[in-house]
Amino acid sequence: MQTIMPDIADTAEALQTGTLDWVGMGxxxxxxLFSSKGLSDITVTAKADAFVNLQNEQxxxxxxxxxxLSLDTLSCEQTLTPSTLKAVLESFVTxxxxxxxxxxVALHFELPLRRSSLLSGKQGWKNYPVTITASLIDNQFLLEIAVDVTYSSTCPCSAALARQLIQQAFTEQFAKQQLNFEQIHNWLGSTEGIVATPHSxxxxxxxxxxxxxxxQEFDxxxxxNCVEHELKTPVQAAVKREDEQEFARLNGQNLMFCEDAARKLKALFEVSNxxxxxxxxxxxxxxxxxxxVAYAVKGLPQGYQA
Incomplete structure (x- = not known):
């Protein structure tokens, strides 16, 4: 004879009644197996947070x-796409x-991407922290992607101060001399010529x-790519000397405060889909x-808030 095991969630009375916004596991x-446009399907190790609301007060x-078990089915038998994620949420509710x-549900993982060097043609792996969050509320499916992009920022103020110190050093060294191209060229390539550098x-x-x-798909x-292209100075993977020099050049040509970076990306996303x-x-x-630190949002009435 099979013993019927008790289900406390169904049979026991709540110590105190009331609805709850979310209950679940973290x-x-x-x-x-993650599927995204432009990439081969790749296995990632995620941490999942899964919830339903509790609308039954008793x-x-x-x-x-x-x-x-719904998440385990996704893990063992399916590929992570918007449609399979929606099906998981529907199974939560049913x-x-x-x-x-x-x-x-929120899925947190690091996505490894092969990234090419700036000039040398070498490649290396970079991990990008990604969070995919999906919800099903009043039969409305909501889906978002979050990603962290690491880059280098060089301070415009310190760059201006460094240039001033270089000018002062030049004046002190050559104020009373008749200069030729070779002298200036050699001085600029010396440690005396570059007496200060901006901080990044x-x-x-x-x-x-x-x-x-x-x-229908993640991208x-x-x-x-669009964030890194806009910022110009993403942190590199494989680096040879020519790549490091190009990175230094890009930093020098793309000086930015946090406000500059935020405005660049705000302008980019304003024209996105x-x-x-x-x-x-x-x-x-x-x-x-x-x-x-700087924040920017689209500014929708019920949208993201800074």
Whole structure:
């Protein structure tokens, strides 16, 4: 005779009644086969947060194992796409009939991409932190991608101050001399000629974009590429001397405060096809102990807030 095991979520009374916005699990380890336009399908190791709401005021709780098993099916039998993610959310809700009518999942992982060097033609791996968040609320499917893009930012103020010091050093060295091209050329290539350099710092652009609810595929590569192309100075993977020199040139030709970086990306996303966007610029200062930060959003009434 089979013993019927008790289901406390269905049978026990809640200690206190009331609805809850989200109930579920966080940091579920989950290998996933990720599919995105322009990339071969790739296995990523994700951490998943999975939730449903609890609209039944009298219910003790939800069935967390049902959320876990839906995600496990996605992991073992399917490829991560907008449609499979929507199906997971629908299974969350149908498996919680009379308890829940909304679901949400967030998948956090690092996406490894092969990136080419600036000049030498070498390639190397770079990992990009990615979060895909999807929700199903009132039968409306919402989908967003967040990615962190790391780049170098060189301070325009320190660049101007460095140029002034170089001018002063030039005056002190050659004020009373009749100069020729070779003297100036040699001086500029010496340590005496470059008496000061501007400071630069590793910086990160945190980007979130909302996709159309009928999106058929992810296109994370295009999102990363357009951000890096706009900023001009993404952190490199494989680097030879010619690549390092080109990186120095790009930094010198693209001086920017955090405000400059935020405005560049705001202008970029204003003409994009994304439903909404959120930008946070973090310049991790080498001069100060604090960071320089700027935000920009599309400004929709019910959209992202800075």
């Amino acid at each position: 940091n579920i380890e989950l290998p996933l 219910a003790k709780g939800i069935h967390m194992s049902r959320l876990f 498996s919680h009939q009379d308890l829940s009518n909304a679901a949400k 710092q590793r910086s990160i652009a945190n980007i979130k974009v909302k996709l159309a609810c009928d999106s 994370i590569l295009a999102l990363i 994304y439903q909404d966007y959120y930008i946070k610029i973090n310049h991790y200062e080498s001069l100060h102990a604090h960071d320089a």
